[in-house]
Amino acid sequence: MQRREFVKYLTAGTAGQFILPALKAHAAVTPLNVVIIGGGMAGATAAKYLRVWAKKLAIDAYVSVTIIDMNAKYTSNIMSNMVLTGEKTLDSLKYNYASLGTKYGVKFIQATVSSADLANGWVYGKTPTSGSNILLNATPFNKLILATGVDFDYGDITLTDSLYTSHYDAIPHAWQAGTQTTLLRTQLVNMKAGNHVAITIPPSPYRCPPGPYERACVIADWLRVKKPGSKLYLYDPKQTSDGRPPVEPNNFGNAFANIHKNLVYVQNAKLTAVTTSSSGTAKMKTLSFVPNVAQGTAPNPKALIANTSVKVEVANVLPKMTAGALARSVLLAEGGLDGDGRWALVDEKTYKSPVSKVYVIGDGIKSANQPKAGHIGNQQAKVCADAILREFSSVALYDTPVTNSACFTPVTTSLNSQYGAMASWLTATFRYGLDSSDGGYRMLPVSTNIESPGSASKDNFESMGKWFTSLMQDVYS
Structure with missing residues (x-):
């Protein structure tokens, strides 16, 4: 896939369009209450698409989604190197949760989570005004998504x-x-x-x-x-x-x-x-x-x-780096971490943890092939949201979910009088399947497109801005 085609593909919606038609309407009345800890690229995407797809399936009355994050706004790591060089401001990389609430019905709670009671579905932590730990969620969760990034x-x-x-x-x-x-x-x-x-x-x-x-x-x-x-x-x-x-x-x-x-x-x-x-x-x-x-x-x-x-x-x-401290504390006693206690174990078909009721997405997971990057977190979140809705709707899981990632890389700045601001780019696609090397199932690389030596260009730098805008709109708009 060429760079211009990839940016256009991202703007059109990327992962999820091939998943949605397989879902069916749900007749049950048992609610699905999902709490997501972490409102970054992965957590916010999961929240949005759980509600978007639930509404398209006419089951949104049964699907409640709550994000809990310590910050009132998310500050993007993507493009933050340009803050160091003065080409962007930190405020230009901040995104709030207003649209997720008004457009899609996602609830947001600003709080620092201290613990999660998996058995009973409660989350505890401190809000900016509470001063001490309190119960954060109004109704118990039956699905908990950990999107707590890295520590x-x-x-x-x-x-x-x-x-x-x-x-x-x-x-x-x-x-x-x-x-x-x-x-x-x-x-x-x-x-x-x-x-x-x-x-x-x-x-x-x-x-x-x-x-x-x-x-x-x-x-x-x-x-x-x-x-x-x-x-x-x-x-x-x-x-x-x-x-x-x-x-x-x-x-x-x-x-x-x-x-x-x-x-x-x-x-x-x-x-x-x-x-x-x-x-x-x-x-x-x-x-x-x-x-x-x-x-x-x-x-x-x-x-x-x-x-x-x-x-x-x-x-x-x-x-x-390790998975976020909260994710490690929730998963440690239940066998949800790798042998080093560093990363969360998941089934990459669904991002379900070995720990009951828990899913983990984003940078904190152990993955043999997928990079730890915001675009991949966005893709994993869609696969996870799809899997949760399929289980809720008693529909078979999608057998071969796909994720893709784009990465634009600035190699010069606007200060460079000889080259101007230039960037290179690469894309990678992964599909869930059997790894013949050990007989395990995981996300496997399908294709990688990377530009040749010396191909960083001003055109790529301009495309980087379009890609970033499209990606953030897909998550927070």
Whole structure:
């Protein structure tokens, strides 16, 4: 599928149109009460399409959907790298839940969830005005969807620090758009020209696999103009045979080698410690690395082969990621997590958890093939909503659900006088089926379309905006 066709396809509605005709009207009177914890790309999509499809099936009187989220508005992670470079504002990436309520009848509760009583269907937490834990849902749920995203594990990183109050302040991840984005932007703007920036890539899997490489490109481009003489160091725990990035090697390899001369890319580097110190008015960070894996006799020239360190003014550290803390606490005792206790187990045909009444969608699930990305979360939510309505309507599950993902990747900014703002793109499609390698059933890659080296373009950058607008309208409008 060509890029223009894909954007047009997304605007038309994407997944769900092939699912809906198989559903039938429901005659039962037992209500379906769904509570969704998390109102991001996955959670909001599930809420919307449960109600949209229920109405088309004339069963909406029996289907109640409630979103609970700690924030009154969702702030998109997609495009948030452009906030760091000043090309977008954080407010431009905020979306509220008003349309989901007025158009589709989705209830919204702003609260921080503390626990879920699976046996009785109750959710407890604090609202902005309650001050203490209270019962949040008015009627007990019989389906609970966890769409709580990712959490961050700094356990492998020793922070020796007297200048900041926490890891989040000293070495911001900015991998959840909001206050962390603003903090990293402020540190970049205030840094002294000639001082340097480091970005560390987390161990896989993590949210948005192209994201760290994209961030490196746009910050390096911004530094070249705004902070002359400053370099960006990108440390990657992975390594490849040719030294190109493991994600989109053609596009990012070309950008690193030919566009961003102030970007130093190091592979096989595991971050172990960060030490802060003062240098005049600047707060400096020394990052210490060890080889991630032992090297053979002919290591990649970009691979770290001995312990090393780098001193920078701004350190954007992306730590190891896990499913959100609330999802892990709900699922842990019931056997709903993988062996590491890191990700939620699901059947990708429905996104049902091994834990009764629970479904999990979005970045927090364990998936062998699907990336952790907002567009995929949107697709998983539709498959999940379809499966829940089929079960409620006593209709057989769809045997081969499909998800697809698009990813536009900026590699330069509007500050670039030579190239202008350019982006590359890729798409991937997955279908549920038998994995011949181990006899298990899961989402399997069907096709991947990715552009060739040097193909980042201004046209793609413009298409990225249309794609993003269409995707967010599909979720929140």
